[in-house]
Structure formats: structure tokens, C-alpha cells
Amino acid sequence: MYLNCHTWFSLKYGVLSPQQLIDEAKKNGIQKLALTDIHNTSAYIEVARLISEQSVPLEIITGIEFRRDNKTAYIMIARSMKGFELINRHLSRLNSLKEEPELRAPQLEDSFVIYPWSQNTPSSLSENEYIGIKPQQAHLLYRVKNKQLIDKGVILQPVTFSSKIGYNTHRLLRAIHHNTLLSKLTPELQASPDEQMIPESELLKYYWQYPKIIANTEQILENCSMDIELGTNKNKKQLNNKASDHNELRTKSLEGFRRRYEHYNSYAMERLLKELDVIEKHGFESYFLITLDIIEFARHKNFAHVGRGSGANSMVAYCLGITEVDPIELDLYFERFLNPYRSSPPDFDIDFSWQDRDEVTKYIFERHGSEHTALLATYVTFQGRSIIRELGKVFGLPKEEIDKIVREPDRYANSDEISGLIFRYGKRLQDMPRNLSIHAGGVLITEKPIYTYTATDLPPKGFPITHFDMFSAEDIGIHKYDILSQRGLGHIKDSVGLVRKNKGVSVDITRTDKFKKDEKIRALLREGRTMGAFYVESPAMRMLLGKLKCEDYITLVAASSIIRPGVARSGMMREYIYRHHNPDDYQYLHPKMEELMKETYGVMVYQEDVIKVAHHFAGLDLAEADILRRGMSGKYRSRKEFERVEEKFFINCKQKGYPEAIYKEVWRQIESFSGYSFSKAHSASYAVESYQSLYLKAHYPIEFMVGVINNFGGFYKTEFYFHEAKRYGAIIQAPCVNTSEYLTSINGKEIHVGFIHLKSLETKLAHRIVSEREKNGKYTGLQDFIERTIPGPEQVYLLIRIGAFRFTGEEKRALLWQARLYYGKKEKSKTKLPGGDMFHSKMKTYSLPDLDHIPFEDAFDEFELLGFPLCDPFLLLPENSLLPLAAKDMPRYLKKSFSITGYLVTIKNTRTKDRKSMFFGTFIDKNGDFFDTTHFPNTANKYPFRGAGFYNIEGKVVEDFEYPMIEITKMEKVPMVDRDKLRQQTLSINGVN
Known part of the structure; x- marks a missing residue:
């Protein structure tokens, strides 16, 4: 009997999560309902997934509530997937034109329309149109002589929240949406307090005199059925036709094999053929060919690009030229890319220069048609400090008070009634969708029209976006092509052009095989002189390269991964560095771990390591190992499924007779990846681009730095x-x-x-x-x-x-x-x-x-x-304020006191295990050399950073794997020379009073 249910995807209106709506239906014994969010179609996939996973006896039908001037104009409910597609097209058209709906709905086949009973209700209705009578209106029907109202009436009990607290949360959302004080929120801008779900038996009491209204409502529910297939591949299945796609992929892969591997390699050929067989079995030929088509367009336009993602584990991708990472050279794990148990296609991330990405996206839409193509959405959610600011405003607090609460939330959490309400309701807003946005690079290309699954919005960028995010897209079986942009490729492309223009030299930037042997590049890596180079220029990365004394591609690939928070925080980054320098001074946890991870000294570094260990060490099958990998990378939503695999991991290890301490430590290392694991193929792809940047810096440093400057992305x-x-x-x-x-x-x-x-x-x-x-x-x-x-x-x-x-x-x-x-x-x-x-x-x-x-x-x-001087900034220090020591002196002062004047470059904020703030600083000295500082909580609080400029620094020089740093004991900011004082001194010298 519920034809108008909202979730929190009725943005800044509904408050129920998909799970909470299901729970309300279970609590009230509801077995079928219509999910009709306001101008949004996102929730149905997640609701369907949760119903399936939890085996809930609940059926959903879908539709959309259309609003005009903050009032419901009409509700459209789909009788079938065809009706849903037409409704989606209608909303998409309105969104593209930036128009509100008319008060009368268009005539669409396979759909029902419900108009709320009001003065705007149409006087004559079509066969599929009805009038929604709310429970509080039912007692007024006896006075109405219009027979159509009874004959065409249906029960209209909107569901927006589940309690008084939910209603209050709804009102706060409406105040935020309208940027008004809660006290000034008018009834027209909010829902009625009774928009809650109650048992059907109670709801029907309001209509006991009007069996026709009850029958009409039942008829709509019975006549609507949604065939929501989860998990089946809905991507574009054929570029031409199946046989043609199969032959084209095989032919081009073999051509690429002969080009990539000059000397015949039987193992490589065997692996290539195996991959092609698996790709054919899964029906993923078109996924590869569409990606290749995008790459070939980029080559034709001379657009710099890098192919990465798990697809870089594939020889097929390497032979086609989708990636430049040789999986044989790096022993990349094929099962990370694709295995017989995997139902989803591999993940290709194609990076383009930020200057070129939009043209590539435009090409994809033109090539495959706007009917079948859309950008993937993401949802911006209410988070942390922004919640405090929003609620502070609607409660009427002045900005100064809001700033205080934001700065010191623990102190002000319950200091008065208003702050108490802010934190109480802030918890309810946390993670709630706030507005639709665009995924960083996801493009969807579907076999059926995209409107079969979603309505679309049209943001200012000009490309339509779906209403669902990447998780729901995967749940329903639409897998994205990641068309990403980055500044690194832009500065490489521009630097090559500058070298040609300024020096008359044409650089072949694709010769990474040559770059890996370049002595100048090896020196830059070893000494951490990588400023400007893609992915390896941050202070943390420069420090890591220095500690590793990195000189080769394999070590750089590992460095790109072990710097990730999961490995670093677990202590395994430090262990990796130690083992790198002391290969004979450690023991593997278990002989099997040595066999699986000799290259990384027994340290789990990559996502592929999780799969290897789960499969070969713990005996999980490849599908289960991939569930574990996805869970650790933060991309898997079924905790129930993950927990089942986790349990099996421990059972299997115990059955295999491993000592408990061993397999618990192995699990600890796997667990440290949670949310931060990195694919080896990703790291390898990044490392290729890093080598390209480093080649330009090593041989054409001035042109390279101009290229970096002009891309504004370092x-x-x-x-x-x-x-x-x-x-x-x-x-x-x-x-x-x-x-x-x-x-x-x-x-x-x-x-x-x-x-x-x-x-x-x-x-x-x-x-x-x-x-x-x-x-x-x-x-x-x-x-x-x-x-x-x-x-x-x-x-x-x-x-x-x-x-x-x-x-x-x-x-x-x-x-x-x-x-x-x-x-x-x-x-x-x-x-x-x-x-x-x-x-x-x-x-x-x-x-x-x-x-x-x-x-x-x-x-x-x-x-x-x-914003900065073009001269040496140290010339602007007053006399006698510059301390005499420089960064080059640090090795001579190991474990001794050290004083230096530094010009602040950047600060990294972090927290200790007990959540106290600490910092890492990067400075340049009077000679222009970089040095790094550590600010532990006690000194960080006592001697805080006070903005850009100069600092006199005192501390102790410490060394970690021969990389020196200063542990701060005291720091104070040094002012520059005063402009007005200099002017007065100049005038005085020249005799002017």
C-alpha cells in the first residue's frame, strides 16, 4: 500500500538509508512497495542488492516523484523495465533542459501516474492516472460529490522518515537546502510529520469506507513488476559482432606479441593464448577492443597517455599497446587481472593529460552514442567539520562560535543546548548523501540504452552522468572505463615540446627500456633529487628513495607501493628497507612465503601478494582470494561475504598445520592493507611515467621545470x-x-x-x-x-x-x-x-x-x-639572523645539536598512535638544498608553524638508513627585512627627512 517511499537519495529531503527503509518494511510487515525518490533513481539497485543478500521477503517497484516549486506535481511508477526506461528519459530530458516538470505528466506507456489531491489535480484523467488520497484527507471524502475522485483514488502515504528524530533530521536537511534558519523554515518547504511507515492494517483503517481506493492501490502494486538482474554483464558486448571481435582481438594480440617479444618465448606465447581463451570464455573481447579504440584515437591525436589498472597484469593489454608494462618482466600475477571465477571485466585506468581528457571523453560519446554512454556519478556526503558548519548556521550561531566548535569539538560538544543538538544530529547526517557529483573518470558504455537503468543529470561539463555510483554500477553489472586526467602527462608532453623548440632535439619519450639503464636517472633516484617527477617528488617519496638508495625499476615499483599508508603503518615499510639492504639478515615467516614473495623479501607489498598468499598459503580458491583482495582495497561492500572468507582463511591455515603465531602474523600483514592496498601493475605503470619524467629532468632540466610550472599540478x-x-x-x-x-x-x-x-x-x-x-x-x-x-x-x-x-x-x-x-x-x-x-x-x-x-x-x-620573490629569498633576511650551518653539514652532526635557518617548503600533518598531532617539515637552506624535519607532539604544540617564510631551527640530527633529518627541539619564525624601515634608512642616507 506504499506507493511513495523515499530514501536519503531524495537529497536533503529523505533521511532513511536503503537498509533503514528495508528494516521499516520488515518491521511493519510490508511485502511490496514503490521506491519513488524525488528526481532520483539511485536507490533501487542498493535496495535490491540488500534484499537479495539478506533474503528479505520484500519486492520493490520503482518510479520517480516529480516536484515543481517544492510541491509534488505527480508520481510516476513503472509497470515494467520498459516503463522505467521511459520515466528515466523524461526526467533526463528535464534535467538536460534545466526545467521543472509541468503540473500534468506526459503520457508514457507502461507507467502509472499519481497526482496528489489538491486544487491542481487534473479534472479529467487517463486510464493510467490516479489521484493520491493521504490518510489525513480520507475523512473529507464524504463531502466530495466528484465520483471520479473515488473511482480514481489511491492510498498515498509518503514515507520519508521513521521517527520524531528522523522528522527533526529532515527539517534540518530542508533548512540546509534552502539556506535558511530552522526557525524560519515554513511548512510548505518540509514534509508532514506523519510521513512514516505503519502496518498496512492500521493504514487501511483510514480508508475502510472506500474499498475502491484500496482496490486501486492493490491493482497498481500487482500490475507492476521490475526484473532487476544484479551482476549480469550489461556493458556493450560487441564492438562489431562476436566472431569479428574474437578474430580481431586474437589477430591484433598476436601482431603485438611479435612486436613486443622479438625473441620467441614459448612461456610468453603459452600465457598469451591462455589469456585469450579466458577473455573469450567470459565474453570480454569488446571490453578490450573498446579500450584499444580509445588508445588508438589518442595516438592519432598525439595525446600522451598511460594505461594502468589491473589490466596491466595482462599480456594481451601489453601486446595491444593498452599498457607499457611487461607482465613477464615483472612477473605480474595473471589471476589479479582475470581468473576463471571472476564475472566482472578487468579494470583499465587510462590516464590522459588534463588538457586532452575532455576531447577523449567527447570521442567516446560520439563513437558509442549518447543513448548508450554516460559518466559515472559519485555522491558527496555530509562529513565532519562541514556538518558542524551547516548545522551551526541553521541553528543561528554566529560564525565566530561555529569556528570555535570546529576547532575544538571535544571541548564544545555539550557546552550548551545548541552545541548538544549540533553533535547529536550531526551523527545522523554523517555519510548521508548531500549532492550528486562526477566520478573522477568513470565512463559507462552499455549494451541497452543507459536509461534502462538510470535517469541522468547534465552538469556544467556537458556530459550526462548517471544517478548511481560505482558500487551500484558494479552491483547491477555495468563496469566502468576509467578515463582519467593528470598533470604529470601534461608536463611530460609540454616538456618534450619545449626541448624541441628550445634545443632542436626530438625526444622519444616512449623509450623506457633505455631510460631504465640511464646513469643520470639512477643518480637522481639514489639521491632523491626527484622534484617535479611524477609520483616520486613528494618529501616522503624523496626520503624513501634516499633510504632505499633506489637505482632500478623493480625497486622503484616497490617504492611506489610500500609508501602507501597500509604498508607504512604496519611497520612493513621499514622492514622492507632493512631487508633490501640486508638480504642475508632476516628469516622468512614460512618457506611458502619465501617461495611466493622472494622478490619483496617476504614482505607483502602489493594486492597481488594478498591473492598469492590467500590462494597458495591459505588454500582459498581464486574467487575467495579475490574477495579478500577487494575487501582489503576498500572496494567490496559485502561484509558478510568478506567475514566468511576471513573465517575460512583461519580454518584452512589451522588444517594445514601452520603454527598459530605464523598464520596470525600473516593475517596481520594482510589486514594492514585495509583500504590502502596497491596493485603491482598500478605501481609499475606509475614507475614507467616516473622514468619518463626523470629522463627529461636528468637531460633537459630547465625545459622540464617549465613544463611542470605550466601544468600547475605538482x-x-x-x-x-x-x-x-x-x-x-x-x-x-x-x-x-x-x-x-x-x-x-x-x-x-x-x-x-x-x-x-x-x-x-x-x-x-x-x-x-x-x-x-x-x-x-x-x-x-x-x-x-x-x-x-x-x-x-x-x-x-x-x-x-x-x-x-x-x-x-x-x-x-x-x-x-x-x-x-x-x-x-x-x-x-x-x-x-x-x-x-x-x-x-x-x-x-x-x-x-x-x-x-x-x-x-x-x-x-x-x-x-x-606570491614569491624571483631573487634568492635569503637575501631578505635581516643582518645577523641567518644561522651559519647548512644542510650539507648534517652528516657531521649526527646525534648532536644542530641549528639552521630554513625557508619553509611544505608541511605534512599526521597523528601518532594515540591520536596526537605531529608534523614533518621540508625546508630549503641558504644554499638552496632541501632538508627535512620531524616535529613530535610536545614540540609541535610548543613551537607551531606560523605560515610561509623563514624559521630558525634547533634540534638533533638523526639518521634512518643513512638519510639525515632534524628532530626539532625549538623553532621560531624569523621576520624578513621591513620594507618601511628600509625606505626610511634609504631616505636618511640620502639626506631626506
Whole structure:
């Protein structure tokens, strides 16, 4: 009897999770209901999955509640999957047009329509249209003479929450949605307090006089049936036809094999044929061919790309050129990629440059059609501090009080009634979906139209997105293609172009086999000089490479994985480093562990290790081992299934006669992966890209750093990439209207800072400066520039201050005088067309007083306008404040006190096991060398970081695997020289009072 049930996917309206809705149905003895979220179709898959897993005697039918002006216009319920598709198309059309529904529903086959009884209820109804009578309205029917109302009436008891607390939570969500105080939330903007589920017997009491209404409601429920098939493959099954796809995949794989493996390898051929057989058995040919088609489009467009994901475990993928990782070389585990028990296709992540990804996505939509293609959604959920801020606002707290609660939640949790309510209801909002968003890269390509399974939204990016997330997509059997973007590929591509332009050299960036043997790259890795290089530039990674003395591909692949939190926190990262340097000074947990993981010294490092150990050590079958792997990687939702496999792991180990201490330690290591495990194929793919970056840095460091700067995606602030370029001999030039481009450019060893880095420069003017110069030649002076580009006065002033007119040979202050005098004249301030006057009047010159130039004036302007100075920042320290020691002195002070002045680069926040805050700092010293610091909780609280700038640091030098760091005992910020004091000193020296 329930035709209008909401879950929390009725965003900022419903409060029941799918599980809670099922629990309500069980509690009230409901065996069939209509799931009709407001403008959303996401919940039905998860509800169906939970019903199946828990064997709940509950059937669901699906539909959508359409609203206009915050009121229900009508509810559409699907009689079948065909009806559901048509309803989804209707909502998708409205979403794409950004329109609200009309008050009258469209006529769609295989669907029912219910209009709530109100003054807007249509006077005449079609056969499939009904009027919803709410329980509190039933007693009014005796006064109504309209026979149609009874004949076409149905029970309409919306379900939105399950208790008074749920109702209060709903009201808070509505206040958040409408950005209003809870006290000002009007009844029209919220549900009625009685929108709860009650037993059918109680519900029917309201309608005992109207059997026709009861019969109509039963008829709708009986005539609707949804065939929701979970788990069956719904991806596009054929690129052409099955036989053609099979032949094409086999032919192209064998061609690639001959190209990849010049010397015939019988083992490799045997493995390739085995993979092809498994792929054919599962019917995944089209998945590979569609991915290959995307790669071939990228090659045709000369787009940089990297194929990774578990598909990189596959020889087929390597032979097709989808990935550049050789699974034979790395002994990648085929069963991690695909095994006979796996029903889902392998996971291909294809990374493109952030500049190219949208064009690739557009191609996929055009190639496969918008009927069958959509981007995958994800849900932004209510979390932590944002909940406190939202609830604080609707309760009417001032911002200052909300900030206090956010900063010190433990202190204010129950300090008064309002804060108590914030934390009480905050727990109910935690993890609740807040709004629909776009998955980082998931693209779905389905055999049937996408509307068979979901309605779509159309975000500003212009590509439609589903209403369900990756978990529900997998549950129903639609598996994504990950089309991702990253800045690393962008800086590689741009760097190659800069090398060609600046040095006339064409770099073949695909020669990673050559790069792995390059001595210059080996030195960068060994010494941790990897700033700018993809995936290996963070302070933690530089430190790890230094500790490992990493020189080779295999070690770099391992490093990419052991730095992940799971391995690091379990203590196995440190153990790996120790065993790497002391290969004869440790014992394997068990001979089987030596056999399985000799390459990683018996330490579980990769997801593949979990599968190997679960299968070969604990005797789980490959399907069970994959369940374990998925659970540890945070991608599996069935805790019940996971717990069953976990239990079997211990039973099997005990039956095999392993000592309890051994198999418990093996499980501890597996468990440490939880949520953080990393595929070896992923690591290997990342390492290939790291080698490409490192080759460019080793041989063309200045061009490489400009490529990194222009892609704005590195670990560090832009300032430090300019700093790194200077260390390799670059000369950094401030923006100049006659030499700079919009992006940073290079000429020989000179790097010209791009206009994009000027904080307040208008983008249109920046582009106009370049285009006008290219069209009509260089600017001859300030007046010529103004008359040709027509900038506002403030724009000219900041260009003067950054030194963009230094080619004139005039001082900044003289130029500022000229500009102010020019703009001060009314006739010169009138709007002009670009191109200037037909007759140029020469700017008058005036006799100006001597203008004193204070030391470091340019650096202060650069700080203000760029955010960093282009000179050595240490020149801006006051006299006698620079401590004498440098980073290179640290090895001589091992376990001794050490004092140094550092310029802050970055900070990493973390917590100790007892949840206390601590930090790791990275600084540069007076010579431009990096050094790292550790700030344990006691000193972190006593000597906190106080923003960017200089710090005098005292501490003890410690060493971990020959990598020195400073354990902080004291730290204080050092102010830079004062600009006003310098000006006064300069004026005083020159005799000006």
C-alpha cells in the first residue's frame, strides 16, 4: 500500500538509508512497495542488492516523484523495465533542459501516474492516472460529490522518515537546502510529520469506507513488476559482432606479441593464448577492443597517455599497446587481472593529460552514442567539520562560535543546548548523501540504452552522468572505463615540446627500456633529487628513495607501493628497507612465503601478494582470494561475504598445520592493507611515467621545470619549481610585455615568467598583450602599450611594479608617475577601440624629482604580485639572523645539536598512535638544498608553524638508513627585512627627512 517511499537519495529531503527503509518494511510487515525518490533513481539497485543478500521477503517497484516549486506535481511508477526506461528519459530530458516538470505528466506507456489531491489535480484523467488520497484527507471524502475522485483514488502515504528524530533530521536537511534558519523554515518547504511507515492494517483503517481506493492501490502494486538482474554483464558486448571481435582481438594480440617479444618465448606465447581463451570464455573481447579504440584515437591525436589498472597484469593489454608494462618482466600475477571465477571485466585506468581528457571523453560519446554512454556519478556526503558548519548556521550561531566548535569539538560538544543538538544530529547526517557529483573518470558504455537503468543529470561539463555510483554500477553489472586526467602527462608532453623548440632535439619519450639503464636517472633516484617527477617528488617519496638508495625499476615499483599508508603503518615499510639492504639478515615467516614473495623479501607489498598468499598459503580458491583482495582495497561492500572468507582463511591455515603465531602474523600483514592496498601493475605503470619524467629532468632540466610550472599540478608551490630551475642554471626573468607569454616560456637558459602568475592581471588583457604584440610588433614604450591594448589604470600600475616595462630603461617610479599623469587627463580616459588613436599624441615628459630605489624593492613587489620573490629569498633576511650551518653539514652532526635557518617548503600533518598531532617539515637552506624535519607532539604544540617564510631551527640530527633529518627541539619564525624601515634608512642616507 506504499506507493511513495523515499530514501536519503531524495537529497536533503529523505533521511532513511536503503537498509533503514528495508528494516521499516520488515518491521511493519510490508511485502511490496514503490521506491519513488524525488528526481532520483539511485536507490533501487542498493535496495535490491540488500534484499537479495539478506533474503528479505520484500519486492520493490520503482518510479520517480516529480516536484515543481517544492510541491509534488505527480508520481510516476513503472509497470515494467520498459516503463522505467521511459520515466528515466523524461526526467533526463528535464534535467538536460534545466526545467521543472509541468503540473500534468506526459503520457508514457507502461507507467502509472499519481497526482496528489489538491486544487491542481487534473479534472479529467487517463486510464493510467490516479489521484493520491493521504490518510489525513480520507475523512473529507464524504463531502466530495466528484465520483471520479473515488473511482480514481489511491492510498498515498509518503514515507520519508521513521521517527520524531528522523522528522527533526529532515527539517534540518530542508533548512540546509534552502539556506535558511530552522526557525524560519515554513511548512510548505518540509514534509508532514506523519510521513512514516505503519502496518498496512492500521493504514487501511483510514480508508475502510472506500474499498475502491484500496482496490486501486492493490491493482497498481500487482500490475507492476521490475526484473532487476544484479551482476549480469550489461556493458556493450560487441564492438562489431562476436566472431569479428574474437578474430580481431586474437589477430591484433598476436601482431603485438611479435612486436613486443622479438625473441620467441614459448612461456610468453603459452600465457598469451591462455589469456585469450579466458577473455573469450567470459565474453570480454569488446571490453578490450573498446579500450584499444580509445588508445588508438589518442595516438592519432598525439595525446600522451598511460594505461594502468589491473589490466596491466595482462599480456594481451601489453601486446595491444593498452599498457607499457611487461607482465613477464615483472612477473605480474595473471589471476589479479582475470581468473576463471571472476564475472566482472578487468579494470583499465587510462590516464590522459588534463588538457586532452575532455576531447577523449567527447570521442567516446560520439563513437558509442549518447543513448548508450554516460559518466559515472559519485555522491558527496555530509562529513565532519562541514556538518558542524551547516548545522551551526541553521541553528543561528554566529560564525565566530561555529569556528570555535570546529576547532575544538571535544571541548564544545555539550557546552550548551545548541552545541548538544549540533553533535547529536550531526551523527545522523554523517555519510548521508548531500549532492550528486562526477566520478573522477568513470565512463559507462552499455549494451541497452543507459536509461534502462538510470535517469541522468547534465552538469556544467556537458556530459550526462548517471544517478548511481560505482558500487551500484558494479552491483547491477555495468563496469566502468576509467578515463582519467593528470598533470604529470601534461608536463611530460609540454616538456618534450619545449626541448624541441628550445634545443632542436626530438625526444622519444616512449623509450623506457633505455631510460631504465640511464646513469643520470639512477643518480637522481639514489639521491632523491626527484622534484617535479611524477609520483616520486613528494618529501616522503624523496626520503624513501634516499633510504632505499633506489637505482632500478623493480625497486622503484616497490617504492611506489610500500609508501602507501597500509604498508607504512604496519611497520612493513621499514622492514622492507632493512631487508633490501640486508638480504642475508632476516628469516622468512614460512618457506611458502619465501617461495611466493622472494622478490619483496617476504614482505607483502602489493594486492597481488594478498591473492598469492590467500590462494597458495591459505588454500582459498581464486574467487575467495579475490574477495579478500577487494575487501582489503576498500572496494567490496559485502561484509558478510568478506567475514566468511576471513573465517575460512583461519580454518584452512589451522588444517594445514601452520603454527598459530605464523598464520596470525600473516593475517596481520594482510589486514594492514585495509583500504590502502596497491596493485603491482598500478605501481609499475606509475614507475614507467616516473622514468619518463626523470629522463627529461636528468637531460633537459630547465625545459622540464617549465613544463611542470605550466601544468600547475605538482606537489609543491610554483615558487619552488622556479627555485629548482635556478639550481640547474636557469635565469628567471620577471614578466615583460615584450618577451613574456601567457604561460611561462623559455629561451636558451632564460625563463620568462608567464602573465598567468600575476595574481590580479585580467586574463583577457594577458592574452591581448600577447596577441597584439604578435600581430603588430613589440611595444615601443608605455604610451604605445596603453594605446594598443587599452588596459585600465590599475592593470598598468601592477605591470609597471612587476617590471614589465624595464625594456624602456626607466625606473618603476618614473613610469608610475607617467602612467598616473596619463590617466589623470579626462580626454585620455575615454573608452577607445583596441588599436589606439588614428593620430597619436606623444605623452608629455615632466621633470621629476630624484626617486630613491630602496634595496629589494623588486622582491617586495614580486612577493605581493606573484606570491614569491624571483631573487634568492635569503637575501631578505635581516643582518645577523641567518644561522651559519647548512644542510650539507648534517652528516657531521649526527646525534648532536644542530641549528639552521630554513625557508619553509611544505608541511605534512599526521597523528601518532594515540591520536596526537605531529608534523614533518621540508625546508630549503641558504644554499638552496632541501632538508627535512620531524616535529613530535610536545614540540609541535610548543613551537607551531606560523605560515610561509623563514624559521630558525634547533634540534638533533638523526639518521634512518643513512638519510639525515632534524628532530626539532625549538623553532621560531624569523621576520624578513621591513620594507618601511628600509625606505626610511634609504631616505636618511640620502639626506631626506
